[in-house]
Amino acid sequence: MEKSKAIETISLSKNYGKTTGIKNLDLTVERGEIFGFIGPNGAGKSTTIRLLFNLIFPNSGSGKVLGYDIIKQSKDIKSKTGYLPAEVNYYYKMTVKELLEYSQRFYGVNDSKRLNELADDLDLKTNLKIRDLSLGNKKKVSLIQSLLHKPELLILDEPTSGLDPLIQSKVFEIFKKENERGCTIFFSSHVLNDVQKICSRVAIIQKGSIIKLESIDALRKKMLKKISVSLPDNQSDINPDLPAIVDFKRVNNHMNFLFNGDMNELISYLANLKIENISIEEPTLEEIFLHYYQNAESGNEL
């Protein structure tokens, strides 16, 4: 029998009054993968996560997490899923240890060894009160509570915000270890560099709809190349008019653009020009992301 998907939504929609949260969201996350979910604030990332945890109810559509229905079997989902929220708010009078022990009791777990190991890995003192913690330390508490019960699925909402670079790299190591253990990771973020580091596939969400779903490699390799061309001074007024050129920018006699067409066509065009220098690179995820966004905004085909 085929194993169920880690996450599967079908035409999932949620409105807040007249405001759209997400619209007809079709999303599939395979078991064992690290899936990136990127978009700016207000794009619908947190709404999607809240629907998966049944914190809010959809207006239409359906969804399953680890094979369980998001409305009818929410308890089963929560028992096998770890969640690291974007905003970290806990009972401020508790100590870190009290909170973590309280949390793990909900899962029927009492694993002080794992608790201490994770706290040591992240350099977190467990005798401190929650109210005395910095944002970064609260984030560490949040990470530990999401991992204590060895979840099958880890849902991370902006997991690295508030963490210093050293801890961030430790956190990524932990995510990779969890993934090697078999844990699926759903990584929601607007920090593209983070997504690039760890994810194998990525969905770009804008205004509640997924505008692109690709593997990170394919997204980079499929179409777009980042081209930089330096021209001599007497040719600085040239404006290439090839349709495959996008996001064109000119600074003095330097042209920078993304190219998503037949490379031979570009070479033929450039062969007619006198060129001082040319570089062809893979664009960063940030540039790809902006490209998709601007196209979606202007209604162009992606």
Added chain:
Amino acid sequence: MNYNLFKMELYRYKNSMLIWLILICGLIILDMALYEIFLKEGMLKNLEPLLNQPFLAPMMKGFGMEIEKLSNILGFYVIRNTPLILLLTGMFSILTAVSLFANEEFEKTAEFLYTRPMTRTEIFGAKVLACMTLIFIINSVAVLTGFVSLEIFKTEDYEKAPFFIHSIYGFLTSLTFASIGLVISAVAKRGRGLFALSVAIVMGTYFLDLISKVSESTAYIGFISPFHYVDNDILVPDYTLNMLYTGTFVATILILTLFSYLYFLKKDILN
């Protein structure tokens, strides 16, 4: 019902309950200590002309002030202490119930709690049961303190059964305010003002009951007050629970709790 959550809720409200208990028990003991002085100093005789003044008589009637009742320790307890106990336990009950769900949302801990492996029914059950347990404890200790005070300060023997039967109304009044608090907690969209609203509901319904007792023309407004359904005629022979009043309490508690439960089941947790 989730025992882990139930235990944590009891722990969270423990200090608040202790403060309210100290206040309630202290006031009961202090007031009952005055009973002997009240009788000895002949204050009752001085009070009699005051109670008969045409201007004050209706108001005194509203407070249940009758010489005959005041001269009996049980009557003295009901007139002087019962309103105080009902008001304070009522406030504790409504404030605790209001904070059960509203605080989780407004302090933004709801996201943590509601992503633990529990159904909404289990969350609701654990929280409401914890609230009821606290209400039971605070009422029981208040009744016990009242009973001990009666025993210490009595000048002659009195009927004990009416005292304990009457104390059931206290528990029912608290539960009624708690069920009003549950509704507020479940439907509240903003945290600001809930404390003031809760206190206003308890005080407001108390004064409505007082006003309703002043004259026949205002009697009808008392029906919407939980205080109206507390039978304070404790000195009548064969004093028993008024089944109509008790039924009204129970029905109100069940309807309001059921409403808040059904609302909570379908509520979007946005914070």
